[in-house]
Amino acid sequence: MTEVIKSKISCPIFLAKEDLVMKDLVRRVNQSVCREDKEIACEEFVSEVDDMLECKNYNPNREECRVCQAINRLRRERIYED
Numbered sequence: 001m002t003e004v005i006k007s008k009i010s011c012p013i014f015l016a017k018e019d020l021v022m023k024d025l026v027r028r029v030n031q032s033v034c035r036e037d038k039e040i041a042c043e044e045f046v047s048e049v050d051d052m053l054e055c056k057n058y059n060p061n062r063e064e065c066r067v068c069q070a071i072n073r074l075r076r077e078r079i080y081e082d
Helices: 012-031 035-053 063-081
Strands: none
Touching: 012 035, 012 063, 035 063
16 A cells, blocks of 8 residues: 655745635636636736745755745646646
8 A cells, every 4th residue: 555645835935825825816716707807816826826936935955845846836837728
């Protein structure tokens, strides 16, 4: 049986954005009915993702930072696919 290891990111910047900003923006994107509202929400989402990818506290030697960067690169790719 393979054990799945979940990484827990304890970075306060990631946690604040994850809980407050990203979830709200994802909800806005998904609930938007008209195209203009969806585009505005997507632009805000991409802007937040870009901010996280340009984090001033990024340290390539920290696993949390590498995981955060990977998550946000995937988010960015996903928003452009939709």
